Amino acid sequence: FEYIYLEEIDSTNKFAYDLGKQCKRNLVIVSKIQTSGKGRMDRTWISKEGGLYFSILMDISRVNPIEKINFLASVSVLETLKYFSNENFQIKWPNDILCNDKKICGILTELNVLKGYFVLGIGLNINNKIESSIKNVGTSLYCLEKENFDIKQIFEEFIKNFKVNLYMDNNAILEKYKTYSKTINSNVNLILPNKTVFGRVVEIDFNGIYLLNEKEISIYDVGDCIHLR
Numbered sequence: 001f002e003y004i005y006l007e008e009i010d011s012t013n014k015f016a017y018d019l020g021k022q023c024k025r026n027l028v029i030v031s032k033i034q035t036s037g038k039g040r041m042d043r044t045w046i047s048k049e050g051g052l053y054f055s056i057l058m059d060i061s062r063v064n065p066i067e068k069i070n071f072l073a074s075v076s077v078l079e080t081l082k083y084f085s086n087e088n089f090q091i092k093w094p095n096d097i098l099c100n101d102k103k104i105c106g107i108l109t110e111l112n113v114l115k116g117y118f119v120l121g122i123g124l125n126i127n128n129k130i131e132s133s134i135k136n137v138g139t140s141l142y143c144l145e146k147e148n149f150d151i152k153q154i155f156e157e158f159i160k161n162f163k164v165n166l167y168m169d170n171n172a173i174l175e176k177y178k179t180y181s182k183t184i185n186s187n188v189n190l191i192l193p194n195k196t197v198f199g200r201v202v203e204i205d206f207n208g209i210y211l212l213n214e215k216e217i218s219i220y221d222v223g224d225c226i227h228l229r
C-alpha cells in the first residue's frame, strides 16, 4: 500500500473513490478529522479529532468473492481491538463492531463495479469522547479504558491484521467472523428498505444472513439488525 496522511478532509471514502476513478489502486487515505464523514444508509459519521478515519482503495480482483471484504474488515478491526483492550468486542451483522452493545467502529464499503475497484472505509472511536446525542449507542476506547491510545499504532496493527486476513482462505475468515458474531443464533428484527422481518439467524456467509421464520429460511444481504432478547 501507499499511504496518504491528511489533516482534514470531507470524507476519506469520497477522496479514495475519486482517486479510484482515476485508476489509482492500493492506496490508503488517513485523515485526522472528517468534516462530512459518511455512514451506511446515508447516515453521517461524526469524525472529531481523536478517532481513526481511513479508507483503503483496492482493485476488486483482490478479494474473491467481493462480499468477503466486509468480513475481512470486521475481523481485522476486532482482532486489532482485542490486541489493545481486554473488553468483550462483538460484530453485529453486517459490520458494526460493538462493546457492551455500543458501537465503537463503523465500516462502509463502496463499490465501483464499472471501474473495478472498491473503497473500504473504517471509522474507529479511539481517544474521542462520545457526544451526548449518541452516548447511548456509541463508545470509544477512551470511554472503555479511561486512557489515551496511540492512534498510529492502532492503525498499523489494523493494517498488519488486514494483510494477514487478506491471504487467508474464505472458510477460515467466515469461521473467525462467526466466533466474533453477536448476530448468529440470535433473534432479530431486520429492517429492510420497505419492511421489517423477524427471525432467528441460523447462518451467516458471504450471501448474507439466513433468517429462520416458521420453518422457512430466507437470505438477506442488506438491512439493519435489531437484536431481540
Ligand code: BTN
Pocket (backbone or CB within 6 Å): 010, 011, 012, 013, 014, 034, 036, 037, 038, 039, 040, 041, 043, 045, 052, 053, 054, 055, 096, 105, 106, 107, 108, 121, 122, 123, 124
Ligand atoms: C457506518 O457504520 O455507518 C459506517 C461508518 C463508516 C465511517 C468511515 S470513517 C472513514 C470512512 N470515510 C467515510 O466518510 N466513512 C468511512
